[in-house]
Amino acid sequence: MTFAKLRVRAMMVALLLSIFAVGGRGVSAQTNAYATAFTTSITYQNIGTGTANINLTVYSSSGTPSAIPASTLAQNGAGSYFVGSVSGLGTTFNGSAVISADQPIAATLVQIPAAASQVKNRPLSNGFSSGSDVVLIPTVLKSFANYTSKFVIQNTDSVANDFTVQFINPANGAVVHTANPANVLPNTSVYYDAGTIAALTGTFNGSVKVTAVKTGTTNPGSAVGTALELQTNGVGAYASQAFPASAAATKVFMATSLCNLVIPSGATTTFYAVQNAGTASASVTVTYVGTAGSTPVNVTSTATTIAAGAKASFNPCGLAPNGFSGSATINSTQPILAIGKVSGAGLYTAFEGATAGSAKTALPYVRWLAPAQGGQQTFIAIQNVGTTAATNVTVKYYSGSGTLLGTHTIPSIAAGAKASSNPTSASPSAAGMGVGGGSAVVEGTGAQLIVVTRVTSPVTGGTTGEDYNGIPFN
The missing domain is CATH 2.60.290 (Hypothetical Protein Tm1070; Chain: A)
Incomplete structure (x- = not known):
């Protein structure tokens, strides 16, 4: 019998396994998220119509595979695999993984901080079922607002790829630094820590565009990506997945929008990073719909111009009153991508804007x-x-x-x-x-x-x- 296999690409960011791979050896206490070691737990769900037979393979950056024993999962069931339990990965590992199954599956990655760290948040992002030749990360930081980004780009092609990784100035869309990793093998990944890139100077608040081609050609390749934003003077840690360029649209929906909404642990506000994925300057507005207390709110921001390839930030405060809770719709004259963040009251959350709904x-x-x-x-x-x-x-x-x-x-x-x-x-x-x-x-x-x-x-x-x-x- 032949099965149609769904391959979920699972990015594992900054897998530092020293406290898991080496017989219980501890690490010194880490007081900020940027210095913290994270290890990935891959959680997955069987969304098919029968029992799924599941295979997971972890790949090092050099392409060395580590296959995990096959398992089964009932229809509608959920399972997880802690990558720290994979033998042979060493004490420090950055890599990627592929899950293959004979039923459709969905996967979410949980980045678990080292036990010795003061970071308690578990950054979350999703796996991918396919890649794109152009991949965009709307927000990448270096020592900006006390956050620095780390990200991974994985080759999802069947042959080796060459990547062009461009770091883009948010004000004018200019490329301020380019990396050119070549001959990246299938299923493997390249890893970047913005804090170590001297060309970004002291502070960087921009975006990243990755172009993949088959090695030695100009033919389109295939890639996916995942990013972490990590606080350099505190415990804040966010995760989000990169977008294929084809995901950009002139209307983006944000399921959560808050302005100083008080919850038991404090006040929370949403911030949106919007990247112009088009070829010309974009005029962007945001409409916030919801309530403040029992009072209905429906307000639209004045237009903001975003250069091609650049990004801008938005939040509802100033338009919507304190205590606002609702959703938002972002409209643009050029295709855009958006990431939402919720901060305050101990929350460090990130989610991706959607361009369409689903039943x-x-x-x-x-x-x-x-x-x-x-x-x-x-x-x-x-x-x-x-x-x-x-x-x-x-x-x-x-x-x-x-x-x-x-x-x-x-x-x-x-x-x-x-x-x-x-x-x-x-x-x-x-x-x-x-x-x-x-x-x-x-x-x-x-x-x-x-x-x-x-x-x-x-x-x-x-x-x-x-x-x-x-x-x-x-």
Whole structure:
């Protein structure tokens, strides 16, 4: 029997395995995120119609593969693999991975900080099922606002590729530094730490464009990417995946928008990094829709000009009042990409703007744990980006073994509006998901929905958390 295999590209950023690969040897306490060692846990979900046979292979930067024993996963089930348990990777490792399965799967990557670090947030990003010859990272920093970026670009082609990695000035779109890694083998990756690139001078707040060609030719190649933004004087840590250039559009939807919204641990605000992926200057506006308390809010920013290849930042404060909670739509005269961040109240979250909705969305990483089990909890934001109300939207929560634990039915979500869900919203309640956790599927027949999921953890004095985007599927 022949199976059609879905290969999910999983980027593993800054896999520093010294406290896992070497018999329990510790590391000194790390007080900031930039100096912290992260190790990836790959969480995955079977979104097919039968039991999945799963294979995972980890690749070093030189192309050396480390195959993991094959496993099976029930329909609707969720599993995970901690890369720190892979033998033979050494004490410091930067690499990539490929998951192959005979059923469709979705994957979210969890970057787990070293136990000795004061960083408690777990940056989240998604795997990929295909690559692109042009890949864009809307925000890359070096010592800007006390953050520095690290990122990985993986060759998803069947042959070796040459990459052109351009660092772009946000003000005028000029290229300020170019790297040219050549002969990058299939499935392997190249790694960049902006803090070590002297050509970016003391401070850099820009974006990155990666072009892939088949080695020794001008023929288009294929790549994907993942980035971390890490605080140099604190514990902030974000993750996001790079965009294929084809994902750019003149309208981008952001499922979460906040201005000094007070939650139990403090006030939170969203910030958007918008990159112009077009060939000419873009005129960009942002419309914020939601409420401040019980007062409806619908406001649009004045137009901002963004040079080709450059980026600009936006937040709702100043237009929307304090306490605003809602969603946003970004409109542009040129194709754009956007990343959203939520900061304040101990949150360090990042998510990608969406250009279209889906009737069905997978969430591979869902948790609801008691304090004694670590206290991780998942909260889901669902935005209707269609032109009519979405009715009878369901959020189905599954255990790791694929058992349906409970269903939350949302009677209606107005066009442009958003709704929320968490495991306790389900009937019966899915609050007892346990340490192994599980997954969820959001579905609205005929609807156009985008989904952003936040996973929070308790820390001394409050809460920390990170976001990831739901993964559309049919």
